[in-house]
Amino acid sequence: MKTKALRLYGASDLRLEEFELPEIKEDEILVKVVSDSICMSTYKCAILGEKHKRVPDNVAQHPTIMGHEFAGNIIKVGKMHQDKFRPGMKFTLQPALNYKGTMWSPGYSYEFFGGDATYCIIPHEVMELGCLLEYKGKSYYEASLAEPMSCSIGAFHACYHTKMGVYHHDMGIKEGGSLAILAGAGPMGLGALTYALHSDRRPSLVTVADINEDRLARAKALFPAEEAKKDGIELYFVNTANMENPAAELKKLAGGGYDDVFSYAPVPSVVELASAVLGRDGCLNFFAGPTDPQFSAKMNFYDVHYNSTHVMGTTGGNTADMLESLELTAAGRINPAVMVTHIGGLDSAGETTLNLPKIPGGKKVIYTHIEMPLTAISDFREKGREDKRFAVLADIVEANNGLWCGKAEEYLLKEWEQTD
Known part of the structure; x- marks a missing residue:
């Protein structure tokens, strides 16, 4: 199975490459990635390279795939996991693995596992830890955003108070x-x-x-x-x-x-x-x-x-926080789309990642099977003067208080040329 992926070779060295994935083992799962949202943590990883705590020292020889806030479809399931997962299932995942004391995570640490890719392989530890989650919603971007939402949810839960x-x-x-x-x-x-x-x-x-x-x-x-x-x-x-x-x-x-x-x-x-x-x-x-x-x-x-003031820090959420995020989103109680201001294709992921602090606005959502320059939602109407597809997207989001939504994603995936 060929994949196209944005790979890290070292500090500020990102390359979009096509290569062959190995055949999955009996304890692995092959997935098609549809969406990945770019996190400021991804930028930090990209500029630090092997100096980052989650990046292997040999990344120059074994480049890792970027991106950890992703969702998509399961393609093939190794026989050890066929009782729980099946081809065609939608998925999202909790990337903060902490497997056997390591800090490894997709988007930082794995050669064949990350969100800025058309296809990738989910390793056994993700299933062992219960971090691969079936996603029953319709919109992939909401599943991608469940991870950043879970980080804030975890932070709220981790706060604490005492009595005199x-x-x-x-x-x-x-x-x-x-x-x-x-x-x-x-x-x-x-x-x-x-x-x-x-x-x-x-x-x-x-x-x-x-x-x-x-x-x-x-x-x-x-x-x-x-x-x-x-x-x-x-x-x-x-x-x-x-x-x-x-x-x-x-x-x-x-x-x-x-x-x-x-x-x-x-x-x-x-x-x-x-x-x-x-x-x-x-x-x-x-x-x-x-x-x-x-x-x-x-x-x-x-x-x-x-x-009695006190300070603490949190990084990432856990699986329970992810599930809470997905449940609240499905119930319409929270709307992760408030974070999103830009949409792009996989071809724009590298430049976007390396320049993230310089790009105004909020979350940048990458759809990995299309080619599209990173585009601000607020620029859709102007872009629509030359490309009618952007005019349609502008109509959709303007009817939704200017926010990205499931209808816009559905139109994008239908009308933009698929790269695979």
């Missing part, structure tokens, strides 16, 4: 409490916001702070404060760019400080602001992973001692 004089940890964000999402108008912040507003365990107040007015304007349009208020949640969007004392202004909204604060950017000023706005027993979740192993920022340790 009692050192038992109550897990999860504080129900009915105050929550701040800093650098929160980007794709992952919006994913966290849709979960905060519509999950079973909700705060009573949410503040989304950012310094990019365009991103904040989009967030306000997608999440009207009056709608949140109907569900009993006070929702604020705040631009802290020109505030003389942003910590004081944010704390004023929360009546003195926040129970839970998420830092969605690996920037010292954002982390320090997160520390400064914590209320008593406040939990700071440093969500955004830095590339610098010496990254550090100030934290108020007076508050750590006397106000």
